[in-house]
Amino acid sequence: METEILARLQFAFTIAFHYIYPPLSIGLGVILVIMEGMYLKTGNKLYERMTKFWVKIFTLTFALGVATGIVMEFEFGTNWSTYSRYVGDVFGSALAAEGIFAFFLESGFLAILVFGWDKVSPKVHFFSTIMVSLGSMMSAVWIVVANSWQQTPAGYHIVGEGINARAEITDFWAMVFNPSSVDRLSHTISGAWLAGAFLVISVSAYYIYKNRHLDFAKASLKIGLIVAACASLFQLYTGHSSAVGVSENQPAKLAAYEAHFDSSSPAPLYLFGWVNEDEQEVKFGIAIPGMLSYLIYGDTEKPVTGLNSFPEDLRPPVNLVFQTYHLMVAIGFSLIGISLLGLFFWWRGTLFNKKWLLIVFIFSVLGPQIANQIGWISAEVGRQPWIVYGLLKTSEGLSKVVTANQIIFSLVLFAIIYALLFVLFIYLLNEKIQHGPEEPDTIQSEYEHQKLVIGK
Amino acid sequence: MTYKGKETMEFTFDLNTIWFILIGVLLAGYAILDGFDLGVGALHLFVKDDTERRILINSIGPVWDGNEVWLVTGGGALFAAFPHVYATVFSGFYTAFMLLLFGLIFRAVAIDFRSKRPSKKWRQTWDVAFSIASIVIAFLMGVALGNIVTGIPLTPEKEFYGSFFSLLTPYTVLVGLTTVSLFMMHGAIYLVMKTEGSLQDKVRGWVNNTIIFFVICYVTATMATLIYYPHMVDHFKAEPVLFLVAVLNMLAVANIPREIHNGNEFKAFLSSCASIIALLALFAIGLFPNIVYSFPNPENSLTIYNAASSQKTLGIMLTIAIIGIPFVLAYTISIYWIFRGKVKIDSMSY
Incomplete structure (x- = not known):
């Protein structure tokens, strides 16, 4: 042991x-x-x-x-x-x-x-x-x-x-x-594109914020933003498709992602929460009822296989998988948000004057890094x-x-x-x-x- | 017709044998290519001047990483073709392989980091790390090879039952030193090709010294093998024609000082490559059809048959190799062609 x-x-x-x-x-x-x-x-x-x-x-x-x-x-x-x-x-x-x-x-x-x-x-x-x-x-x-x-x-x-x-x-x-393999590969690769794109975005935003190497930084930032926007939207698609695949091939893992215990009921989608594995419930959580059933089957009423269908010794640790999975998804949506915001202000011609957004960009390099790490934790621990x-x-x-x-x-x-x-x-x-x-x-x-x- | 034992000299050219040879080729490719990198590393501290040290590092700058890929691919091929060998040796030699990994990490990082800051202390530290790591890597690989000759204790379940210190015997340490000396000789010859002027004169002097060092180690190791591990020469007794490999090896080594003296550095380098290939061939012939010889229970040895993957996988892997090898050779030759000639330091150098 x-x-x-x-x-x-x-x-x-x-x-x-x-x-x-x-x-x-x-x-x-x-x-x-x-x-x-x-x-x-x-x-x-x-x-x-x-x-x-x-x-x-x-x-x-x-x-x-x-x-x-x-x-x-x-x-x-x-x-x-x-x-x-x-x-x-x-x-x-x-x-x-x-x-x-x-x-x-x-x-x-x-x-x-x-x-x-x-x-x-x-x-x-x-x-x-x-x-x-x-x-x-x-x-x-x-x-x-x-x-x-x-x-x-x-x-x-x-x-x-x-x-x-x-x-x-x-x-x-x-x-x-x-x-x-196809779902997981496309999800992994676009995660890697995000890591590279946000490094470029972060360094370029830092130069612009500090008023250094402006030509260089502006051109780099634009390329970074385009790659980030494409990759983050693609990531949403591959993430969804991976989750549907997991529901078919590794139902215990999917149930742990969403802390779904009861196989006979439709599954909600939690925005966040804290899983109590002994009492089999999610505390302090906010959930959209039936949403997980809908995302997988297109039907909010359809039951989703829960952890109770598996003997206790064949279940993954639920709370760790739940937390890492949810944080990954949250970061994924945030990355879509800030890259689209960047594109919007670029279109409006005010991108380089938005100090607050530049500061967000400087720290954005951590987003894909954390999401890549914890995404793998939820996949492997799951x-x-x-x-x-x-x-x-x-x-x-x-x-x-x-x-x-x-x-x-x-x-x-x-x-x-x-x-x-x-x-x-x-x-x-x-x-x-x-x-x-x-x-x-x-x-x-x-x-x-x-x-x-x-x-x- | 299969190979049953060393008394019968039967030889079947089947997939298992092909993979025994292919992994030998990958390891020989590694020894030839990364061998000179490690040799350059082992010799690195013999020059003191910063520019000269940069020339040494940049002589292997564009190629060392590609050279290490031969080891990575060799490891992957061993895992795929002979999983039991991979599993037994890597878990059995745990501590030694961890030290090898730390050596590989420090070497890679030292090469990349060394010239990134002007500070003398910084550079001195990485120079030492680079050199020690290179020597440790070469030495540990030699020790591992030595243990394959002496045999390691294996259970019928193919598990190793010795310890890290049981791997270090006078004989295996001698093989480790021989490997270091071989790579130093190889690296010195490579450096003669890549340097010019006073540095080249200095390096040329190293060639003779390293040849002497190598020949002393090699002769001692050969005598020790003949006396203590005669099972390694069974095949040579059965098929005396195989002695030609040993003769070729000595001729190749003897040819090196002659070519250096005549100013044909490239031919000297080819001779050095030939001697590495011949050495590994001698080793492989002595070992075949075992891959890991078990001592004291030879019946537990891992052979090319009882340690192999399925015929189907060996076949698939052969297809992969046949598709891949022409590309690998094309990249390798192009890179060496593009970066031929003497080292010049520029803004993108290490």
Whole structure:
């Protein structure tokens, strides 16, 4: 039991820390493609400055994503070796595909994106930027496919019995397109776009607020707002579609999202509340009666499967799932609200004078980060007690030979090292933001300086 | 026709064997590519000047991350093709692999952070982190390899029953040192290609020293293997033609000083690559068809058959590999082509 809690704690901590960075890389990747595309199309040097500045931020997030990502690949084997034996045939294939199809693409073209400005033509450079962006999304594809298979297993059969039982692929494409993978992938990717877009919005709003780098900041803010508005509306759609999918495939999880206990009654939709699991009721809550039934079935009278349909030991922790899910939804709507508000004032021509909105924008960078983190918490905790839904319990997936002391040792070191990395990340990010983009004349002189050095 | 044991020299070219070879290829790709990165890291503190240190880091700047992907993909392929090996080794070597991860984290961060601030203390700290992390990574990988040779205690349920300290024996430490020396030699040769002027003269001197260091370690390790772990040479006794690999290895190593002396750095580098491939081939031949040799209960060894995924999955994975590998080679070759030549520091450098 002790090793189970420690192993889960370590996995949760390392994946949560890792997940700060890949969404930023995926989101910034798309924005870099837009900025550099604008540069190629218009020839306006402003867009080149923008691209170069955001590439510097991108490399910082990318480096931390790589450093913390390799930990994840190892941890399946180090801490969850029974799980690895059980699912290797299925899950391993997706990880291997991620390496071959995504990581090589991403890391190869990243070299050109960062270091290749003077080595290749602008078109080849732009192509590399597209490939890096594509590669970062491809890695999301494979890892979300693997995770979705844990949520809604498909295309496999179980071979062997007892401790020798394991899942083997019977249909590769059924495994890839398992019932939840498309919904969850689109939801994850648009969450990542939001993370990137709101970082750009936040930094640009900060410059405008401080009256610095105005041309640069205004143009960046506009691009950020467009991406944010599209992604946040798309997020609403994919979120709804995911929830309907969860109601079909993982009814216990959906019931926990909304703390719905009684299977015979129509389900309300809570705006907020506090779940008392013993008394099976939501306290201090405000609910729209029948709304959950309506969202899923289009009928406010239709009953929704409740937690009482599941034995107590097969229910996820309800209040944690309820709270994280509701906060995620609330943040999602807020992000739609502020991005549409931004577009509205842009249309009215007063966007850059609205000090209060700029302040909101500066802090908005936290919104997608928090929503991405807690959205994953509700998805993963909502799957409990299963590690592979309906097939293998989390408690059965542990490494048999790893002791609690070993995990304490690694967990403490991860805590220290990641705390250090986080401080350094914020410090360097701040330093880059304070330094700002290169001013037009310094880019020129630097370029000539390089020519001189190379000419020597 | 399947492979039953070491007394019968039967060999079937089936999916399991193909995956044994493919994972070997991925690990060889990793050793060749990240090997010189780690070697550059291990040699990093031998230059004192800031610009020279920047040149060293930027010599691997555009490529180190892609090189590490070979390890990530190798790990993923091992998970998919031989899940029991992945599960047994990663959980069994828990503490060692955690230290390896911390090394990989520090190296990645040190490369990226080092030149982001002008402060001397800042740079000095990251320089040390970069160098120590590189040495620790190379050493631990060597120790892991050494343990695969000596064999590790496995239960019939394929679980490891030793401890972190039982993994550190004089022999495995020796293999760890050999790996460090090999990568230092490889890195020094790479640096000769990427540097010029007085720095290049300095680096050229390192090549000879590291070759001597490597040859001493290698010969000692080979003698130790022959004396203490003769099971590694069973195949060579059965098929003497395999000795050619060992001969090729020595020729490749011997060719390095000759090419350096003649100013053919690239050929010297290719020789160094060839010697890494030959070394891993010797190791793989000695091991086959085991992947993890169990000692003292050899009957519990993990082989390419009892540790593998289903034939269907191995087939699917082969399709993925056949589609993916041409792309991987195309990216890798293009990047090395674009960034060929001597290192120049500019505004986007580390």
